[in-house]
Amino acid sequence: MNFRTEYMQDLMSRVEKNHPAQPEFHQAVREVLLCMEPVAQNHPEYIKAGIFERIVEPERVIIFRVSWVDDQGKVQVNRGYRVQFNSAIGPYKGGLRFHPSVNLGVIKFLGFEQIFKNSLTSLPMGGGKGGSDFDPKGKSDNEIMRFCQSFMTELAKHIGADTDVPAGDIGVGAREIGFMFGQYKRLKNEFTGVLTGKGLNYGGSLVRTQATGYGCCYFTDEMLATRGESFVGKDVVISGSGNVAIYAAEKAMQLGGKVVALSDSNGYIHDPEGIDLNAVKQLKEVERKRIKEYVTTHPTATYHEGCNGIWTIPCQIALPCATQNELDKEAALTLVKNGVIAVAEGANMPSTPEAVDVFLDNKVLFAPGKAANAGGVATSGLEMSQNSMRYSWSFEEVDEKLKGIMKHIHNNARAAAEKYGDAENYVLGANIAGFLKVADAMYMQGVAY
Structure with missing residues (x-):
């Protein structure tokens, strides 16, 4: 996708010039600026105040x-x-x-x-x-x-x-x-709340370990509901086998889905009967072994070298939860061909721009990482609140707050996308909704010389 306005194209060129040899950064900025073109037209005051130039430059x-x-x-x-x-x-x-x-x-x-x-x-x-x-x-x-x-x-x-x-x-x-x-x-x-993700006995928050994976599924469930769908009865493929993937799998199962594949950096397992999550937790969280060991105790499962092949497994829901740019155009086309209806990013930017275009062009519900995996930092924010109060909430209280936050993110992203002409484009909606709050704050705080 190309820029339609000279202003955004010029700004992107300056980012590439000022931050050379940083392709991941360029990719992230390009995605946001492409979504900002209609915002710039509606808010000329942001251009005058240099908001777009300032937001792409680290403080x-x-x-x-x-x-x-x-x-x-x-x-x-x-x-x-x-x-x-x-x-x-x-x-x-x-x-x-x-x-x-x-x-x-x-x-x-x-x-x-x-x-x-x-x-x-x-x-x-x-x-x-x-x-x-x-x-x-x-x-x-x-x-x-x-x-x-x-x-x-x-x-x-x-x-x-x-x-x-x-x-x-x-x-x-x-x-x-x-x-x-x-x-x-x-x-x-x-003794202060300077870090989050702390142990429970010195200021940590319940649900923090599960938060990113749980939140990804809560967002996905909200997306599915807009089409009268849910996790119930759906096959789910999840890349990765760290915290995010494991707890995305746990919540997907709780919501009625059947997780049939997980991976690590060496390869992936496929269990058409459904992944035994307790066995995976034992391997990855306790024994710290490779995912391939799973098949030694589960005869219905198979192990395949090379993690990219995981996207060839037919599924209705795909949750890339491993690392950036793991899901490319070819993988996206395969998922679409095999009937995927929803993709939500549990990792940060795991889908290439070309893959995202495939999903959007084929009307697949697609949740970008900045929306779908915000559950982790949301719960970190809740940990900060608890630290400030010198208090702690129960697992159920934090989980309920997390669910509410993910529903709020979904609704805000969808509303922003609808306002700018494409209700099911969560990439557009998430970028605009996230940007406007920050841009307004920057505008009100003036320019620091």
């Missing part, structure tokens, strides 16, 4: 060295990042990713997406993201602790409960959050 980018000592006594050096993208509606909020693929472009893309995702939740949170090219896989607990302490020693200078509140992401779970929180507490001599 602050922090890059730092992380030195730590491995178990053999050798000094290792990694690179740390924190991109504080936009604070117009609240403190920066977004996860930390520890993975070898992390670079500045990836963190910018994630931070930019986070602006709109956080806005959609209706909670007062700005957008940010961070991480490191450190790989926790194969490291001992002590090595991970030493890395996390070194990472937080620098990061602590730039964050705070009312400034920037990081959370977990790929490679950053309860263990890593605990190590970083402990280091922050030692450095600052204060």
Whole structure:
């Protein structure tokens, strides 16, 4: 899809020039700016105030060295990042990713997406993201602790409960959050809600582990309801087997669906009788083994090398929950041919632009990640609220609030899409609904010289 206005085309060209060799960031910005063309026509005051130019430029980018000592006594050096993208509606909020693929472009893309995702939740949170090219896989607990302490020693200078509140992401779970929180507490001599995703016994929130997967299914269920459909009786294919995928599978099953496939970075399993989720949890959460081990105890299941093949399995609902750009045009065409009616992104930008076009052109209900996977950060926002109150809600209370937030996101995105001429285009609706709240706040706060 091409830009229709010279203004947006020029702005996109400047983004590509000013942020070279960052394809993921360019992809995320292009998607948003394509949706902003009718908004710019309706709001010339945003152009005059430079809102579009300002929102694609991070407020602050922090890059730092992380030195730590491995178990053999050798000094290792990694690179740390924190991109504080936009604070117009609240403190920066977004996860930390520890993975070898992390670079500045990836963190910018994630931070930019986070602006709109956080806005959609209706909670007062700005957008940010961070991480490191450190790989926790194969490291001992002590090595991970030493890395996390070194990472937080620098990061602590730039964050705070009312400034920037990081959370977990790929490679950053309860263990890593605990190590970083402990280091922050030692450095600052204060016990504060500076991180979310904490353990339940020191300020964490119930449902946080399940939130992204549950929220993705709640959004999908709202989409399906607009066509008189539901999860009941539907075959569901879910990529990934981390927290998001596992709890998307759990909620899909609770809503009446049958999950027939899951994957990891090596390959995927297909069980036409329905995935035994307890077995998957044991493998991935307890034993930390590869997904292929599932077939050794489940004779109806088969394992296939290469994770992309998962999209060849016929299904009515597809939930890509692994990583960015995992679902391409060919996979999208295959899903459509095999009868898919709804696709919701549990991961961040897992569908390529060409795949998204295939879904929209074929009237498949498609939920972009900034809307469908906002449940995680929404529950992080609820954790921040509980920390401020020095109080905690029950599982049922948090889950009900999460469900309400996802319904609100769906309704707002659909209303915005309808206002701008395409009621079932959730990409258009989510981007516009998320943008307008932030843009109005930026406009009212003036220009900081």
